[in-house]
Amino acid sequence: MARGDQRPVTVHTIAKHVGVSPAAVSTVLSNRHEERRLAAATVEKIRAAVRELGYVPNIAARRLRTHDPEVRHIDLGILTTFEAPLFLVSRALRQVQRMADARTDPKRKFSVSIGMFHAGRLREMPGLLNASRFNGVIVTNTLPDDDAFLAATALPYAVVVLGRRIPNYFCVLETPGESGRRAAEILLASHRSQFVVLTPALLTQSTAERAAAFCATVRERTGRDPARVIASSFVPASGAEALRAHLAAGRPCDALYAVTDSLALGAYQAIRDGNRRIPRDIAVVGVGDHEHADFFDPPLTCVGPANDTVAEQVATSLFHLLSHRRVKPVELHVPPSVVMRVSA
Amino acid sequence: MARGDQRPVTVHTIAKHVGVSPAAVSTVLSNRHEERRLAAATVEKIRAAVRELGYVPNIAARRLRTHDPEVRHIDLGILTTFEAPLFLVSRALRQVQRMADARTDPKRKFSVSIGMFHAGRLREMPGLLNASRFNGVIVTNTLPDDDAFLAATALPYAVVVLGRRIPNYFCVLETPGESGRRAAEILLASHRSQFVVLTPALLTQSTAERAAAFCATVRERTGRDPARVIASSFVPASGAEALRAHLAAGRPCDALYAVTDSLALGAYQAIRDGNRRIPRDIAVVGVGDHEHADFFDPPLTCVGPANDTVAEQVATSLFHLLSHRRVKPVELHVPPSVVMRVSA
DNA sequence: GCTTGAAACTAAAACGATTTAGCATTTCGA
DNA sequence: TCGAAATGCTAAATCGTTTTAGTTTCAAGC
Incomplete structure (x- = not known):
């Protein structure tokens, strides 16, 4: 050998x-x-x-x-990280598929797939730079390193960035600051005074903006900054652990904003373990990025990107770029939707 | 023009x-x-x-x-349906990626992606038949139509089937009947008498086997068949609706087996709405296919595929097939893991 | 008038697989 | 014994793109 x-x-x-x-x-x-x-x-x-x-x-x-020279094959990708929960992309995925199906005919076939990269290492993704993998992509869940890479590169094909603002790219994201502000207003309206914001240690652009806007609004109205509880990661268990520590230390909390629903789920557990009731003792507002916010007990009040609208925008943008190449980069803002349930 | x-x-x-x-x-x-x-x-x-x-x-x-002729590029895919929840494949995905990373070197790169097909229409997936998309795939969440298609076709590359038994394929699945039997035993052990099994209308191989084994075990021990509650789909809302109707009709239930956790989540809601307590009034056993079974309230007792083991088996099998082509088809059984939490 | 260099392009090979048409042999039937 | 058929293989084209190594034309410099 x-x-x-x-x-x-x-x-x-x-x-x-x-x-x-x-x-x-x-x-x-x-x-x-x-x-x-x-x-x-x-x-x-x-x-x-x-x-x-x-x-x-x-x-x-x-x-x-082997391909049939009569039919065009178009490869679409949704690029996300291994680290991010997959359900975050499912709405966008389904919407892209729906639009692709509508455009499929005997001479034109699409395949939609999810491409995965390691958070912060988008640049290493094979075929990204030389456009040899996809005709068009939606990029999401990027970390700052990835954003920097994208900002420094002009990818010669259709790219839509979801949930981030990157210069010279077609971006779809929630209206900056709006989520955090609305969340604060909901909690302020129920006459709370001890505000807490629960975030993961590693902030993405959206989570950072949510937290910042929330704090700014609370400060503006009460003169005091909310307490910041930091979870080591974005999984429920870490949210539970962080909030449990906060409560166990006897630090006050009657209004909680969790910048992702996974963290809210963990928070629910910590609150139950601390023998408090939602919303009586602690009102909770989440984001609505979880498929099952409605099945939380009690159902979680959410302020967050109107996922269907975002998915539609992002898919529409992708197909738009695909057909009219070289359109001006645009930043699309989708205002958050507010779903008042029981938790706040 | x-x-x-x-x-x-x-x-x-x-x-x-x-x-x-x-x-x-x-x-x-x-x-x-x-x-x-x-x-x-x-x-x-x-x-x-x-x-x-x-x-x-x-x-x-x-x-x-454009590819560098010095490096081999290997495309791996996880094939699932648009209809199935994405998180069902995330464990397998991560495990495949981990093993791919371990095998990556300067002359050998992998890309792992998720390919989606419409349930029941696997045959229409571009490039599946002529092996022009993937070097190896894991197929999962297939419907009977897809299974029939696979059974009738000899795909000339590495294929691992996850969660199904298909002749002449390398299959990884939970030990048939074991889950349903164990679930029944748990509920029997807590001295219940009014057994109910909650299933979606459209049964996959695994869900059908779970339900069948559950019923068989209950019948054997009590002489009576469990009541069967059928949800129109697999989403929580339909599970809630189905069980709500059952309870509202005054039909008995003090022990519930939900063949997927999404249905269990819906069941929780129906049970709360009916003012019953878990597990006092109704004991619930789920499957453990949901990432957050631990965060249900109360935490859900699960009998189901040991997902990590399954993921490992399936990924190992894929790489095995990739390196030793033409190995005999094998059916790997993974015994269910039992996680006793609070709900039963 | 001759070389040199820049400007603006093109011809052709290459990537790695599949398939069609066809070329030698051998076998067989009459 | 001859032609036809079967057997077992190969040559070469092809898929659509990129890139290397030119080629041609014109202007400038001496």
Whole structure:
């Protein structure tokens, strides 16, 4: 063996190794050897070589060769991080799919997929820079590093950024500051005085803005800043832990704003564990990014991006960019929707 | 215009239309016209033609041409339906990614993506049959139609089926019947007598098996079949509605098995609305397919696939198939894990 | 008048697979 | 013994794009 640093093995490599033509190898690989009458012995030799050399087909070549030249194939991607919860993209995904279905015809097919990158390492995503993976993408859940990378790069295809503001990109995001302000107003309206904002340690643009606007509004109306409780991550357990510590230390809290619903879910647990009642002892406002906010006990009052509207905007923008290339970058603001349930 | 049923436009089409070579078009498309000194007027003409003809680049060709021949690119996919909740695949996804990362080196890159198909229409997924999209896939959340399609087809690449049993495929699934039996045992152990099983109208293989095994066990021990409550879909709201109707009709229930956690979440709401307490009045057992079963109130007792184990098995199998092609199909059973929380 | 250089392009190869048409042999039937 | 049919393979084109290595034209410099 010892074929250390060769180039990857192709059908040619195998053909040479066995002493046949690439055509024969291809025939065997696609299990067509019966109808094309290859000798059983040859088939076996080729199969053995394929296994021995560890052949992996080149998808791009295969796709280029086998596609029907009459139909255009358009690849759409939703790019998110491994670290972010997947449901955050599901609305956008479904909306893109719906619009793609509406535009599908015998000469035009779409595939919509979710591409994943490690948070902060968008730049390493294969094929992003040379436009060799997608005809258009929606990028979301980026970290500041990724934002910086995008800002410094002009991607030569359709890109819509979801939930962030990045210069020279088509961006769709909630109206800046609006969520935090409305959340504060709801809690202020129920005559609370001990305000707390629960955030993850690592803030994205939206979560940072929510927290900032909330604090600004509370300060403006009460003269005092809310207490800030910081969860180590964005999962419920860390939210629970952080708030539990806050309450256990005897620090006051009768109005809580959680900048994501996962954290709110954790907060619910901490509040129950501390024998307080929602909303009697502590009013809670969340964001509405969780599919099941309605099934929280009590149902969670939310101020947050109108997800359906955002999804629609983002998908519409993507298809718009796809058809009219080189349109001016636009920043679309979607005002938050307020769903008053029981928790505040 | 009126170029109705032509073939899709390529760089050649544009080149001919403008009266330049494909090379010039390509140069403009990749924004390299400055360094390659194309005349500004030509650039503009090409740009205009690109827009006018509605050019869409062929991703496969671009990728084939631009990839570094020294590195092998391996495309892995997790195939699920638009209809199924995305979080069902997140564990498998993360595990595949982890193993891919471990196998990544300068000559070997992976991309892991989620491919979506419409439930029951897996056969229509572009590139599935001719192996021109993925080097290996994990297929999950299939409906019977999809299963039939798979059973009738020999896909010429690495395929692992998650949560189903399909002849001639590498399948990973929970030990058949085990979940339902254990769930029944838990409820029987707390001396209940009015058993109810909550299922969606459209049963998948696993949900059907859970329900069947649950009923069989209850019948065997009590001589009576559990009542069957059927939700119109798998979302919490439909579970709530179905159980609410059951309770409102005055029909008995002191032990509930919900075959998915989404339905359990809905059931919780119906039970609260009916002024019953969990587990005092009604004991509930769920499946553990929801990320937040621990944050239900009260926390949900679950019997279900040990998701981490399943994810590990499924990812390991995929990479195994990828390296040793043509291994015998195997059916891997993962025994359910039981997490006793508060609800039963 | 001849070289040099810049400007503005093009021809052709290459990426890796699949498939069509066809070329040698061998076998078989009459 | 000859032609036809079957057997077992290969050559070469092709998919659409990018890039390298030119080529041609014109202006400037000597």
